[in-house]
Amino acid sequence: MKAIFTIVVILFFPLAALAVDPGEILKDPNLEKRARSISKGLRCVVCQNQSIDDSDAQLARDLRILVRNRIVAGDSDTAVIDYVVSRYGDFVLLNPPVKGVTLVLWFGPIFFTLAGLIGLILFFRRQKIDSKDLVQMDNKEINN
Amino acid sequence: MNSRWPYYTPLIILGILAFYFAAGLGQNPAKVKSVLINKKVPEFLLPPIKGSLKGFSNSDLKNQVVLVNIFGSWCVSCRIEHPFLMQLKEKKSIPIYGIDWREPDSTAGPKWLKKFGNPYTLIGDDPNSLGAIAFGVTGAPETFIVDKNGIIRFKHLGPITKDNWDETFKPILKDLRKK
Numbered sequence: 001m002k003a004i005f006t007i008v009v010i011l012f013f014p015l016a017a018l019a020v021d022p023g024e025i026l027k028d029p030n031l032e033k034r035a036r037s038i039s040k041g042l043r044c045v046v047c048q049n050q051s052i053d054d055s056d057a058q059l060a061r062d063l064r065i066l067v068r069n070r071i072v073a074g075d076s077d078t079a080v081i082d083y084v085v086s087r088y089g090d091f092v093l094l095n096p097p098v099k100g101v102t103l104v105l106w107f108g109p110i111f112f113t114l115a116g117l118i119g120l121i122l123f124f125r126r127q128k129i130d131s132k133d134l135v136q137m138d139n140k141e142i143n144n
Numbered sequence: 145m146n147s148r149w150p151y152y153t154p155l156i157i158l159g160i161l162a163f164y165f166a167a168g169l170g171q172n173p174a175k176v177k178s179v180l181i182n183k184k185v186p187e188f189l190l191p192p193i194k195g196s197l198k199g200f201s202n203s204d205l206k207n208q209v210v211l212v213n214i215f216g217s218w219c220v221s222c223r224i225e226h227p228f229l230m231q232l233k234e235k236k237s238i239p240i241y242g243i244d245w246r247e248p249d250s251t252a253g254p255k256w257l258k259k260f261g262n263p264y265t266l267i268g269d270d271p272n273s274l275g276a277i278a279f280g281v282t283g284a285p286e287t288f289i290v291d292k293n294g295i296i297r298f299k300h301l302g303p304i305t306k307d308n309w310d311e312t313f314k315p316i317l318k319d320l321r322k323k
Contacts, residue, residue, distance in 0.1 A: 058246060059277075062272050062273035062274075063277060065272065066272075066273075066277060086186075087180065087186060087278065087280035088179070089280070112157075
């Protein structure tokens with residue numbers, strides 16, 4: 001029983017392997033922290049839904065190093081991200097930016113949820129009124 | 145009838161969405177139009193490959209319409225494309241500049257070119273993807289058309305073949321040379 005429990009625990013334990021090579025890590029922990037957070041938001045362009053921070057792909061590794069080199073060179077976080085976006089486009093961002101063409105993407109779900117809720121409220125209101133009418137009609141019929 | 149239609153709206157909206165999603169399923173997200181089209185070639189400076197004297201940088205791309213081709217000795221499609229690039233060179237169709245991307249070691253690229261021929265005017269060695277990233281490359285081979293002013297005009301994914309050369313490259317090049 002204990003053994004089974006242990007196995008189950010191990011099975012569910014997230015064994016997230018780190019893609020970042022020890023050799024890539026910057027000495028300054030603050031810069032490294034920035035590099036990690038930038039890397040987490042950049043798509044690995046050869047493996048779709050993985051960030052370059054998660055990916056073992058060669059190009060992802062080269063991009064991680066490039067991000068770190070630019071940070072060390074004194075670039076701000078936005079400058080680093082802009083540099084990559086100016087070459088790979090918004091596609092490289094795992095979080096699409098809010099702008100004209102992405103408005104539907106960002107606000108579409110909220111719009112549809114609200115529209116659905118309003119629809120539901122109207123529907124039930126009308127039903128309530130209908131049933132009230134029916135009750136009144138029934139009463140009338142009884143009275144008659 | 146009139147009071148019925150609101151019940152169908154969710155279904156209609158779902159239908160429209162399903163149509164777009166179904167269409168989107170067939171698209172390759174790697175084939176997003178390059179943001180570099182109609183932009184100046186980004187800055188890069190690549191060292192020469194082993195056995196060669198001159199590397200390749202963005203300042204080499206001016207005053208003529210050229211191709212920039214990303215290749216590697218490890219890349220099977222590049223091997224398929226290679227004879228056609230050699231033909232272009234023999235016919236003096238267009239100068240081709242090469243970015244030798246991510247070779248396993250410094251001799252692999254030169255060896256490959258010695259074996260199959262060298263169609264390139266200049267080659268930059270790119271072991272760390274700096275050149276490839278500058279061009280927003282996701283795989284090899286990729287080919288860019290750069291005009292006389294150093295502006296990127298076209299990006300082609302995959303090998304150049306006679307068919308896509310005649311169909312796509314030729315008209316663009318003809319147009320760019322007129323200007």
